Amino acid sequence: MGPVTANLTLALVAGALIACGVYLITERSLSRILIGVVLASNGVNVLFLVASGPAGGAPIIGLTPGPQMSDPLPQAMVLTAIVITLSVAAFVMTMAYRSFQINGDDEVADDVEDARIAELARADLASESYEEMGFSDTGEDVVSE
Amino acid sequence: MNNLLAVPVLLCLFGAGATFLAGRHPGVQRAVSVTAVAAVCVVAGVLVWLTDSAPLVLWVGDWPQPLGIVLVADRLAALMLLVAALVSLAVLVYATGLDQDEVRRETPVSIFHPTFLLLVAGVSNAFLAGDLFNLFVSFELLLFASYVLLTMGGTKDRVRAGSVYVVVNLVSSALFLVALASCYAATGTVNLADLAVRLAELPAEVRGVLQVLLLTVFGLKAAVFPLSAWLPHSYPTAPAPVTAVFAGLLTKVGVYAIIRTQTLLFPTEPLSLLLGVVGIATMLLGILGAVAQGEIKRMLSFTLVSHIGYMVFGISLATSAALAGAIFYAAHHITIQATLFLVAGLIQRVGGSSSLDRLGGLARLSPLLGALFLVPAMNLAGIPPLSGFVAKLALLQAGVADAGPMAWALVAAGVVTSLLTLYAMAKVWNRAFWGVVPEQATARVTTLSRQGRLLPRLMVGSTLGLVVLALAFTVAAGPMYGYVERSATALFDRSYIAAVLSGGER
Incomplete structure (x- = not known):
């Protein structure tokens, strides 16, 4: 065959x-x-x-x-x-x-959320604890978009 | 009785055609597609019962054997078909509830139903395919439907996510064709049973190349670690029902294909080392990714990747106990992962967001939603006596019984992943369900519940149905596990080959 x-x-x-x-x-x-x-x-x-x-x-x-x-x-x-x-x-x-x-172009863009997480990781290095960063009772976002 | 094998695929295809023609009548579309998928569930149930005695074989079009297209259902295929059909039905009902009152621009109703039915047809055909080329065609069928569903509405995010998904899958399709051409060149057949016989006569090196090629292709579909980056990138942007059905079914079709080809075509070389390493990496890196996420759908996409690792765990050990664990895990995981994505859709509806930073106090806003999330979340983490625990226990026992160094490493990674899953789920629970209710959420919930649109009955009902289905896996764990064990044993006793090549009744 x-x-x-x-x-x-x-x-x-x-x-x-x-x-x-x-x-x-x-x-x-x-x-x-x-x-x-x-x-x-x-x-x-x-x-x-x-x-x-x-x-x-x-x-x-x-x-x-x-x-x-x-x-x-x-x-x-x-x-x-x-x-x-x-x-x-x-x-x-x-x-x-x-x-x-x-x-306006046909390029495959980077993932926005990936960038957010990377930024969160950078912020984490500078802060006391991640939880405090996340738990903002002000309702504002920790990470700027 | 054998003609029953063609019914699931045909029903979905005819349903797709009918719903496409009825594009202007959403009511007719809903009725047709729900009826079609419900009928597939019934047929799949009958198949599960019939295949428990012997595999069913249907030579489509009665071409000379083994050249023609063949549909085969053994216990494994029938079980996967049944679970997949039940989950599709629940998701379809959920989507029906969604499109009755959710924004219409997001999910254009007229193409959703035909595409969804094509997807189910592709998935059913993939489980029943008895030759490699038919498997390729079913993959293309379900992929094409998934391209359309994923980019539905054509918003910026969906086009971005869709581009990655489409390109990755185009590459994997090309690789699949290369594997097919190589298999045909080496053996002169693409029929799985025939291939199994002829591959055994080939030199080990040639067989190894084919095995790794096929493993790469199916690994990409199943999102196994080094080939998993596309999944968390592309799934979260789609509407909740679409993500749910993708998460439940598409990766498991890949897992099914790995189990089928590994046990049937290459029973002598299980590639335990490679699969073991890949399994550990998938479990750990996936769950670490999940822990880092602050958005529920993305976190769930990472847990999805991570828990594929458990199935690879079972496949890598290549004993019938381990494969039984992997099959049970697949059935459990199809249900539970789809449920969680549906719940994420409900969370988004009630809280107005799926980002943990913007959610809070959901358990106070809607205790029902809390229960709907908590049960499957604990199930995913593997809290006894839920089905996730049964599945993990089976895998761990198989690992301990194997007792090699790789098996112990897999057991350790499995336990750590289970704990980290619990951590990730607790994080969602703490930050989304407990805590202070954000002000805008209170206003939103008040308006929605005044209109009676907070938690539409169909959406809650279908999600609840899936939660109950997963609980039924616990209640019926004994008989179901017996069935799974028989299907795993049958993977090794060559009954599949015997049934196909004996020229079953036409």
Whole structure:
């Protein structure tokens, strides 16, 4: 069932595509991330071609004799993966556009709450005790937003 | 009887279509989605009963075996399905109460119900999937629904949180595909039972690579320590019912996938050392994160991460007693974590905030809310005789029985985490439920209760339902634990493989 020989060129192409994709995904801008995701998923699709073994004829009974057929199962999987990538790309684009509408850019922002906690930790070093800092009966926030 | 396996998924998918068409009629939408999920609960209950004698197998579309898509339910899958369906039902009822009187711009009613049903369909399919590719598709189904639910309303915070969540999950999906392609290249099959047979014939190195790849993918979904940073970042901003269902179900689907693949595909290499270290790190770092938080939903997100560590604890020991503990823990934790997030929604409603600095005296404002929080909070920390205690005790006993150095380290970390959970919950109790009532809260509560909208009956009722469900785990601990033990034993006796490959009835 499995391939006897793997196609080195295809494997290298897959590797290069995934590497470029990973590089782009580490960027902050959602549109670059999107390009990265598309590249990486194309790389993965090529990997499925490696997995399916040597290329053969169209896997249609009556058109190609059995042993010369290429394996249809990975092709079905790739097809599913392509459809999923398409919809994901559409969704990420919507999100990038929404982010652009709200913030004026499409960059993935830092977590505000993380910054609050870090500030709390800094305040803690300077104060007598954390509980006193937290229990402000004035109703005012200890941490400025 | 085997056709019953397709029912949960189909019901949800048809329900999603129907609610989508009925977008302008919120009443119809509510009726359809609640009926669909309630029916899934019934079917799951029947499956739990049926699978106790033998696993059920359904070859969808009757393609040549083992090439076609197969749905399999053994005890583990059926139990997870039942608990997940019950929790989804409660969350759905809660959301119904919410959208009747909460701000409509926050949760656009017309897309909530179809998306929620798709999510439940994805989760059910993931539990029933008998091949790796079907598992991938169900993950995508539930992830896509979760992307929509998480960014619903498109506010600034939700888009920020959503971006992180989406990108992380896109990477994990790509990795899953790499793992799939590698499995297929190495064995020529993606059917789990068939894979289990063929992987055993492979060289250990190849098998190791596949195992670590799959573990990374599912670890990301389950939010296991080095792969958990995305969770507290993305969950807290979503509406309460959405966070509750995510917290309850999505990470547990990852845990389920880890249990399934580890025991079925790689029974000879449990990777105890790696999983043990990861489990300890998840428990301790997660709970330390929770203790530092000053916002209830974020704190709960960190306890969620931390308690995933307990399930990893059970998986790493790889004995049937430890896995029984992990499975019981998963069932308990799905319920309890969802309950707590629903309660956090109620707290936000009564107190006007979920930040500990702005809350106070909630127990005086609403004693009912106090009880609704206290019981699941103590349950999470593992106070006897609640189900959290039963689950933790089972894990600790399995650890002590194993008696290796790693097992003792896990036991120690488990006890410390349990204590720190108690500390975190006590912190919420002290600062939100005791103390002085802030002035604006008094005014708010007076206005809301004059309108009779303080604690809507459906929201309280559904939360109460989940609290009672968790208590039922204690009352029925004996029979339930027996069931869990049988399901853990079955994970090791290859009955799953036998049931699938014998070509069960069509």
